[in-house]
Amino acid sequence: MLNEWVSTDFGASWFPVTAPVQYLVRITDVGPVGPANLYSTEMLAMYLSGGTLPSGVLVRESPTLSSTGQTLITPDSGGYRIDSFYDVFFELTFDGGQTWMPAQQSSRMVLVPEPMSVSLVALASLLSHRRRRR
DSSP: OEEEEEOSSTTSOOEEEEEOEEEEEEEEEEEEETTEEEEEEEEEEEEEOSTTSOTTOEEEEOSSSOEEEEEEEEEETTEEEEEEEEEEOEEEESSTTSSOEEOSSOEEEEOOOOHHHHHHHHHHHHHHHHHHHO
């Protein structure tokens, strides 16, 4: 689910939107980098529509430009630290997909965990640590 602020008047005003997201990615194991493991990533497709987006507005990942990135997974005390990003080439339509406007450059998407996800990971780590001590 996308949760972002959007402007339709070149930044004069902003409003919150949420929209379901469908995406497809390819992940390739590059191998170890020191204590971490590196993965090459590519977003093959992404499509946003519906939710509270204005009628006729759709967003997609470019079907002609590569949206690449990487994921680095590093062992950390009690678990792993994951750093990930994609440089995504977006396209936007206001007419339901009749015409698409490509972005002039890619936008960096960075993995940012939701607070609830962080809480669940912390709880799972605590519970597994308690089980190991018994």
